[in-house]
Amino acid sequence: MSIKVIEGLCVGCGQCELSCPEDAIRAWGIAEVDDEACTECLVCQGFCPISGALEVEGA
Amino acid sequence: MHKKEYDVVIIGAGIGGMCAAARLAMNGYKILMVERLSFLGGRCSSIETDGYQISTGVAMVPEGSLEQTFREVGAEFDVKDIDHNAIYSIKGKYFCTERGLRTALKEFAEDQDGAGKIMDAIGLTLKGELPVEDITFKEWLSGYTEDENILTIFQDFSVFVVGECIEELPTYEYFNTLKAIIKNKTTSFKYPPNGNIGLINALAVAIEKHGGEIWKDAETKKIIATGNKATGIVVEKNDGEWEISARFVISNTGPKKTVDLTGKEYFDDDYLKEVDLIKPTPPCIEAHIVSDEPLFDLDGVVQCLDAPKPFMFWAPTLKCTGVAPPGKHLLVSYTGLPEDVSSNAELKKEIDLHMETLKQMIPDFEKKGTVKSVQCFRGEWPLYRSSSHLLDQKTTIENLYNVGDGVKISGLFGTQLCAETARIVAEEIMRGGKE
Numbered sequence: 001m002s003i004k005v006i007e008g009l010c011v012g013c014g015q016c017e018l019s020c021p022e023d024a025i026r027a028w029g030i031a032e033v034d035d036e037a038c039t040e041c042l043v044c045q046g047f048c049p050i051s052g053a054l055e056v057e058g059a
Numbered sequence: 060m061h062k063k064e065y066d067v068v069i070i071g072a073g074i075g076g077m078c079a080a081a082r083l084a085m086n087g088y089k090i091l092m093v094e095r096l097s098f099l100g101g102r103c104s105s106i107e108t109d110g111y112q113i114s115t116g117v118a119m120v121p122e123g124s125l126e127q128t129f130r131e132v133g134a135e136f137d138v139k140d141i142d143h144n145a146i147y148s149i150k151g152k153y154f155c156t157e158r159g160l161r162t163a164l165k166e167f168a169e170d171q172d173g174a175g176k177i178m179d180a181i182g183l184t185l186k187g188e189l190p191v192e193d194i195t196f197k198e199w200l201s202g203y204t205e206d207e208n209i210l211t212i213f214q215d216f217s218v219f220v221v222g223e224c225i226e227e228l229p230t231y232e233y234f235n236t237l238k239a240i241i242k243n244k245t246t247s248f249k250y251p252p253n254g255n256i257g258l259i260n261a262l263a264v265a266i267e268k269h270g271g272e273i274w275k276d277a278e279t280k281k282i283i284a285t286g287n288k289a290t291g292i293v294v295e296k297n298d299g300e301w302e303i304s305a306r307f308v309i310s311n312t313g314p315k316k317t318v319d320l321t322g323k324e325y326f327d328d329d330y331l332k333e334v335d336l337i338k339p340t341p342p343c344i345e346a347h348i349v350s351d352e353p354l355f356d357l358d359g360v361v362q363c364l365d366a367p368k369p370f371m372f373w374a375p376t377l378k379c380t381g382v383a384p385p386g387k388h389l390l391v392s393y394t395g396l397p398e399d400v401s402s403n404a405e406l407k408k409e410i411d412l413h414m415e416t417l418k419q420m421i422p423d424f425e426k427k428g429t430v431k432s433v434q435c436f437r438g439e440w441p442l443y444r445s446s447s448h449l450l451d452q453k454t455t456i457e458n459l460y461n462v463g464d465g466v467k468i469s470g471l472f473g474t475q476l477c478a479e480t481a482r483i484v485a486e487e488i489m490r491g492g493k494e
Contacts, residue, residue, distance in 0.1 A: 007403065012435035018106040018113050019097075028433040029406040046097030046276060047106065049440045 001040055001058040005031045009053035016044035016054060060293075061301045065091045065272075067488060068292055068305040070279045070320075073101030074117075074474050075463035076311030077262045078125070078481035081132040084271030086489055091303060092266065093277040093294050099263055101311075102440070103474055105254035110384030112254025113347050113432055116442070117474055118373070118391065119248035119360075120258070124471075124478035129258075134265035137257055138249035139378050143359030147212075148420065150365055153357060163212050167364055173204025184234055185241075196233045197225040208364070215362045218369040218395035221472055222340035223446045227398065232447045232469060239470030248360075253381035277301075282308055282321040282459065289321070289459035307458045307488050313337075313444045313465035317454065327455040337448045337465060339441035341398045342406065344413050348390045348428040353377065354421050355390060363420050368409075369395040370416050390428065392417055395442075406435060443472060452484050460484040 007030065014027040024037035025044060031054070040056070048054045067083050069076045072094035080092040098104055102116030120126075120138060129136035143155040147163045156162040161178060168174040180203060183189040192199065200213055210225070217225045221236055251257045266273060277296040282289055291304040310317040314334045318326060326334075348354065355361070358377040363370045372392040376383050383389045394413050400406055410433055417424045436442045444465035452466045462480040464473065471479055 011438050011440045012403075012406065012433075013115070013440045014113075014432050014434040015106060015115060017432060018108045029410050029435055030403045043097070049096065049101070050438075051095075 001056050002035050003033045003038055003040065003042075003044065004055045004057045005033060006053050006055060009050050011050060011053075013049060015047040015049065019043050019047035061299060062304070063091070063301060064304045065089050066305065067091075067307040067309060068093065068303050069309045069311060070282070070292060071095070071101065071311030071463070072099045072273065072275075073311045073463055073477065074103035074125070074259075075477035075481050076101075076309065077259070077266065078128045078478045079309050079311070079462050079485050080271055080273075081134065081262055081266045081269070082128065082481065082485035083488065084266050084269035085132045086485075088488070090266075090271045091274065091305075092271065093274045093279055093292070093303075095276075095278040097276055099273070099275065100255060100259035102436075103255050103477075104259050105256045105382075107254075107256075108431070110387070111347070111349060111389060111431060112256065112382040113434075114255055114345075114391075116436060116440075117255055118345075118393070119250055120474050121243075121248050123243040123475050124482060125474045128478045128482065129262070129265075132262070132265045132269070134261040137252060137261065139252045140249055141247065141359050141373075141378065143357065144247050146357055146359045146361040148361050148363045148365075153361065155357065155359065160212070160216075163364070164209065167212060168204075168206055168209045170204045170206035170209060173206055174209055176203045177209065181237070185238060191231045191234055194230055195226060196228040196230050199230045199233075200225065211364055215364065215369045215371070218343075219360075219362070219371060219393070221447075222395070222442045224341065224395070224397060227446065229447055235470035236472065243475070250375050250379050252379040257381075279312075279320060282310070282317065284321050284325045284456055284459070287325070287455075288457040292320075307460070309460045309462055309484055309488075311461075311463045313463065314450055314454075314461050315465070317459070317461055321456065321459070325456055330455040333448075333450055337445045337450060339438065340436075340443045340446045342396045342400050342409075342435060342437035343442050344394045344396065344406075344410055345434045345436070346392045346413060346417065347431040347434075348392065348417070348421075348424065349383065349431045350388045350390070350423075350428045351386070352427060353388045354423050354428055361420075363416070366394075366416050366420065367412065368397075368416070370413075370420065372417075372420065389431075390421070392420075406437075410435075443467075443476075452480050453487070460487070
């Protein structure tokens, strides 16, 4: 599985980046997840204020 | 489905929801506040990263309604004063002033005659000797001057404080905001010294001390309406679905989401039309820059009048070392954007321009600073949920209320507005839901 950013929904608030324990996200305008560094811990989902903007793929 | 009963259930732990929860819990109401996210405070919180406390929105807090709420519910309002209310930066020179507008106009306006006329007209309008016409504030200003420098000064105030550009801001809203600032003495803003989370934790402690319950990671699926009355909510969390019965439901999710959660069919058509007219403030960009030595040495909000877009910055670590690791420094920069920035590509261009402006305005930025984060506030996670449209906190469904910055009261904005809407709703509930 991996974390997918839904382009039309993400507002770029950066809360996923700030909460990510692995520094695997950069959100300058829109979030981008580094699949190599991501451990799929899902902490970012709990900090993303927009329902459905961060989705788990292949779960 | 699990079931539980409360006097009042509050959806959303933003600052509005938390203020309402604290007031009601303190007055003996059995309350439950449910929050969808993993943290409390919403846009009035902060997230710790590598020892830095990065705000989720709110940069500074005013006194007034918010401080009063903290005092009344027995929560510590731990804030630090800012040295200068306003610092204007013009061509590399800084003007610190407590009475900002007049000085800024004197230093910066080319049309001094027009500037004088505007100051006179503002004075007369505040006294009620000049009528407030139903025009935009840009149109009002243009009646006195065409000087771009003067318009910039008002544009910056408008974008930074009210969250709306002068082209959109109704003239009455400018004057009501000014009147409220004067009346509530909220001319000075303050920093929470350890980040917004310090204030949020203090409020959460007060809520729980008074017997209130808080659920995090708990998503509200539905507001239950029976006939014309709200009777509870359905919540989903890790241990399953809960049906929460309550005599009163307070939503801090914004009026649009309140309608969606309940179902359009329960509301009056006129109310739905009003809700449709609410639009959030235009997008804005905030960058957090970290460094080993201070990048700037004046404590206050610096408005850069010769920047290409409304641009300001401040250096919280000059006063509040608790928002950075020992020996490190933080500088925050902010740009308010025009309405028409909507696509991600356009936004990225604006972020590039923001970085260019940072280089121009802060000489040491490129050499000594590192950008820690860039945040955008727009759409569903905006600066303010309602830019200027007003809406009552009471909905057309009995016992269902909205609090927060989506139910705007003319003249109030930000945390002040959230605390005030919470006070109004809590007091109405304490009167038994009757006005």
